[in-house]
Amino acid sequence: MKKKDIPQDESALKNVLREVVYAKDEDGKYTSALSQGWDVKKDALDNAWDDVNEKIEEAKQAVLSGEKSPVYYFKEKTLMDMPTITGYTGFWAITIKRHFKPSVFKKLSDHKLEKYAKAFDITIEELKSPDLS
Amino acid sequence: MINEFNHIQSAHCENGVTTSLLKHHGVDFINEPLAFGIGSGLFYIHIPFMQVNGGPAISFRTMPGAIFQRTAKALNVKVKRKKFRSEEAADDYLRALIDSGVPVGCQVGVFHLPYFPKEYRFHFNAHNLIIYGYENGEYLVSDPVMEGTNRLTVEELNKVRFAKGALAPSGHVYYPEAFGEISEERLKKAVISGIKRNVRDMLRIPGSIAGVSGIKYTAGKVRKWRDKLGVRKAGLYLGQIVRMQEEIGTGGGGFRFIYGAFLEQAAGILNNDELMRISEDITAAGDMWRSTAVQMAGVYKGRITEQKDFDQTADMMIDIYHKEKATFESLSKIKLK
Known part of the structure; x- marks a missing residue:
């Protein structure tokens, strides 16, 4: 890539940083320069977020319809996979899957709820009655 | 307590931490491409x-920490490294190091990293930054992918040092402890062994998933994704390849250019013009x-979504496989001394 071809498209980096890119200068020697973004990357990232948001929406609907507990919704909302949520809560994956059931979730002690609340950065109240509007 | 520290921005976080910490301790010649190349x-x-x-799960660079x-x-x-069970012990240890005048490399997760662009904050736990001081309850941070320095409260830093999930950092800190003499001969040897190890990693790892053969492996998968996953999900998968390739702190096409810059420097250090050709x-x-x-973006933006477009994408990857294979084969044949 030549230095003059380094893309400067507007992206999520805007107002936060420009990133270092290595490219060739006019004499064919390597140099580094700053890029504020590339549409190809921006679209990949936007797409990934669309997918995440869709999953969050599905989780929200599943909670509203009584299929899943708020634990499931907040797991999606905070982008956690199983190793991440087990890491933050200390529960086993199989236990967490049980807590996805509204009937099991309703009976959880405050002590257990507290672990989830901490993992999701919310209060126990928000966990029990999430804002799904 | 604030230690003097010169923030250096880099394309990739681990290269950056390596470069900055070595430079801080007087290794003047080091720069990002050189650190990347010597570290294969x-x-x-x-x-x-x-x-x-x-x-x-695709990566365009070697495993975290290796560089x-x-x-x-x-x-x-x-190098001295340490991981911790308790946040308190991790914080005490860090503070004591800074008090003794040492800037410290820290492995962190980016999900809770407040100064990072929000769109980039996934649960990725192999990010690296340097802590070089503290005042008024805040740590002074030199994050190599950022243009300038940042600050994190004690709580914020503890949170990212103890992020959970895959590659959880467990408070991991590392810093150069003792320096031997770095003669010209030593530097030459370092460059040569870096190149040889990279040739080995790209060409000689058995199996079909690592090194240049891994590119062929992915190409084969790409051909099948449309039928297997449907256009939308296959597009998301291609997007993931691009993100692994070009994301801040990962850079794949970007990594090839950093390596090109390394070989250009290596040609000078080893006085070997053949390396320029490989560069x-x-x-x-x-x-x-x-x-x-760009082709993959055409797919995930929905412009080109036929099977022939997936085949063309795979064909382009096969071309890269041949190109990188030939490149590393000629690199392996150059006599370096």
Whole structure:
């Protein structure tokens, strides 16, 4: 890539940083320069977020319809996979899957709820009655 | 307590931490491409049966931590590293190091990193930054992918040092502990062994998923994704490849250019013009990766979604496979001394 071809498209980096890119200068020697973004990357990232948001929406609907507990919704909302949520809560994956059931979730002690609340950065109240509007 | 520290921005976080910490301790000649090349940073791997953020697990560089470790060792630098169970012990240890005047490399997760662009904050736990001081309850941070320095409260830093999930950092800190003499001879040896190890990693790892053969492996998968996953999900998978390739702190096409810059420097250090030719070749491979990313974007933006478009994407990757294979084969044949 030549230095003059380094893309400067507007992206999520805007107002936060420009990133270092290595490219060739006019004499064919390597140099580094700053890029504020590339549409190809921006679209990949936007797409990934669309997918995440869709999953969050599905989780929200599943909670509203009584299929899943708020634990499931907040797991999606905070982008956690199983190793991440087990890491933050200390529960086993199989236990967490049980807590996805509204009937099991309703009976959880405050002590257990507290672990989830901490993992999701919310209060126990928000966990029990999430804002799904 | 604030130690003097010169923030250096870099394309990739681990290169940056390596470069900045070595430079801080007087290794004047070090720069990002040199650290990357001596640490044999260039790689390709597609790990089957594993998913990252719901997509394929692909990496364009060597495993986290290896670049720092190899580069330090090759340059006669002794590294101290430590992980912790308790946040308090981790914080005390860090503070004591800063009090003794040492800037410290920290592994962190980016999900809770407040100054990072929000769109980039996934649960990725192998990010690296340097802490060089503290005042008024805040740590002073030199994050190599950022243009300037930042600050984190004690709580914020503890949170990212104890992020959870895959590659959880467990408060991991590392810093150069002792420096030996770095003679010209030593530097030459470091460059040569860095190149040889990279040739080995790209060409000689058995199996079909790592090194240049990994590129062929992914190409084969790409051909099948449309039928297997449907256009939308297949597009997301391609997007994941591009993100692994070009994201801040990962850079794949980008990594090829960093390696090209390294070989250009290596040609000077070893006084070997043949390396310039290889530098051109790897630059060409980087350009091919970028064109492939543009093609992939055509798919995930929904412009081109037929099977022939997936086949064409796979064909472009096969071309890269041949290009990188030939490049590293000619690199392996050059007599270096």
